[in-house]
Amino acid sequence: MIPAPSDVLLAALSGISSGELVNYVAISILRVAKGFLLASVAGVSAGLAVGWSPTVRAMVDPFLSFLRQIPPVAWIPVFIMWFGIGEGSKVMVIAYAAFFPVFLNTETSVSQVCDTFLELGRVYRFTKAQMLTRVILPGSLGPVFAGLRLGLSASWRALVAAEMLASASGLGYMIVISRELVRPDVMFVGIVVVGLFGYLVDVGAIRLQRTVAPWSWQVRE
Amino acid sequence: MSAGVGLLVENVVKQFAGDSGALLVLDHLSLCCRPGEFVSILGPSGAGKTTLLRLIAGLDTVDSGRIAYTDNSLNEVDPSSVRIGMVFQEPRLLPWASVAANIRYGLQDRAAQMSKSEQEYAVAELIERTGLSGFESYLPHQISGGMAQRAALARALVGDPNLLLLDEPLGSLDIKNRLAIQDLLANVVCAGGSAAPTCVMVTHSVDEALYLSDRVYVLSERPAAVIAEVDVPVARPRDRASTGFFEAKRQILSALGVSSSP
Numbered sequence: 001m002i003p004a005p006s007d008v009l010l011a012a013l014s015g016i017s018s019g020e021l022v023n024y025v026a027i028s029i030l031r032v033a034k035g036f037l038l039a040s041v042a043g044v045s046a047g048l049a050v051g052w053s054p055t056v057r058a059m060v061d062p063f064l065s066f067l068r069q070i071p072p073v074a075w076i077p078v079f080i081m082w083f084g085i086g087e088g089s090k091v092m093v094i095a096y097a098a099f100f101p102v103f104l105n106t107e108t109s110v111s112q113v114c115d116t117f118l119e120l121g122r123v124y125r126f127t128k129a130q131m132l133t134r135v136i137l138p139g140s141l142g143p144v145f146a147g148l149r150l151g152l153s154a155s156w157r158a159l160v161a162a163e164m165l166a167s168a169s170g171l172g173y174m175i176v177i178s179r180e181l182v183r184p185d186v187m188f189v190g191i192v193v194v195g196l197f198g199y200l201v202d203v204g205a206i207r208l209q210r211t212v213a214p215w216s217w218q219v220r221e
Numbered sequence: 222m223s224a225g226v227g228l229l230v231e232n233v234v235k236q237f238a239g240d241s242g243a244l245l246v247l248d249h250l251s252l253c254c255r256p257g258e259f260v261s262i263l264g265p266s267g268a269g270k271t272t273l274l275r276l277i278a279g280l281d282t283v284d285s286g287r288i289a290y291t292d293n294s295l296n297e298v299d300p301s302s303v304r305i306g307m308v309f310q311e312p313r314l315l316p317w318a319s320v321a322a323n324i325r326y327g328l329q330d331r332a333a334q335m336s337k338s339e340q341e342y343a344v345a346e347l348i349e350r351t352g353l354s355g356f357e358s359y360l361p362h363q364i365s366g367g368m369a370q371r372a373a374l375a376r377a378l379v380g381d382p383n384l385l386l387l388d389e390p391l392g393s394l395d396i397k398n399r400l401a402i403q404d405l406l407a408n409v410v411c412a413g414g415s416a417a418p419t420c421v422m423v424t425h426s427v428d429e430a431l432y433l434s435d436r437v438y439v440l441s442e443r444p445a446a447v448i449a450e451v452d453v454p455v456a457r458p459r460d461r462a463s464t465g466f467f468e469a470k471r472q473i474l475s476a477l478g479v480s481s482s483p
Binding site: 116117119120122123124125126130134135138139141142213214215216 | 278279280304305307309311313315316317318326327329330360361362376380
């Protein structure tokens, strides 16, 4: 049964005035921020290292490819065991989900530099350092940004799942608990807010990418 | 201006692995250029002209035969001492660098001998000569394809190359720009006899080849071999309307199998 939009709106307003909705949103956003930051740092560093060095890639790639197949949610019980029922386990699940898009996009941007630019560098005798500073690093801005955007979406999805399964706060929790309390209006407030925030963040990220790497907008997307 | 280097292409064979076996692209092809000469290569599409240019640039290796750079006395010269400027069929500008920066990247080892302001001056001079004034800080996606190709030419020239390789460089330009850049190339060539860079240009345009070249090689269909070598003995500076081109044009057209009778 889908509740009437007016009911959802009323529930939302009630949640805002009581402070509960705002509180849950803040908690969720904070978790995403922590997890995404962790994943970005790890993903970009690992992507650069693996993309740059074939030896590192040979060592690390098979293991990461294996890990990638495991959905983030499957790790929740393990992370609770390792990091406890508190924030740590949620943040780790989010970081895990965001890591792979960031890592993969960064890695390919370094290891698969356009052939045409490699040839350009050969004819014009770019040194290895010049190849790095003129071609590889600036060239990876676009793909890394795209990876970060995908990572952010993955973070948000993982957050909701983690909160639904293992949390007593946040938007995911709100959706789950409203089923037990038989409050479909609150459930849909949760769903709409999750979708809205995800959308707004993505729009903001696209804007940022267009500012930071305007050429990549033309080329990649 | 750097002295041009001589070019020797001897019996070059090049094939590629294709879906249905090996594809022979260059069949015992030979040609040569004296230092400072401007040589054009004309031929049908797919004949292997780009492949030949890539082999000369060192981007690929021959299957048999050899390619060598020589000095005035036909002695072989160390390839690493030859500065090459190349204009590809697509501009190949780095998308994240400004027009001026892209051109500056063509300086190669010259940059080490120049101060920052000398480098800027060299770049600015070429920007003006290629008609790109005002667009120095634009990114490649903000300029037209024709302008990008002109920037690529500026990049090839800024390093003062010994060997200039041009792969249909004016294809995406409108007629006015095409003629202007042809004049720029003619000036680069005229400026110092054998002290000018050696130029090898692949082109589809017979008129362009005639206007710019000292000699024109006509290639056959793939697998490509040289079917005609035509001298263009017209004094420089040249007038496009000169009748001196007539005989050379007749020979080229007849080699291409095109009737030239009115």
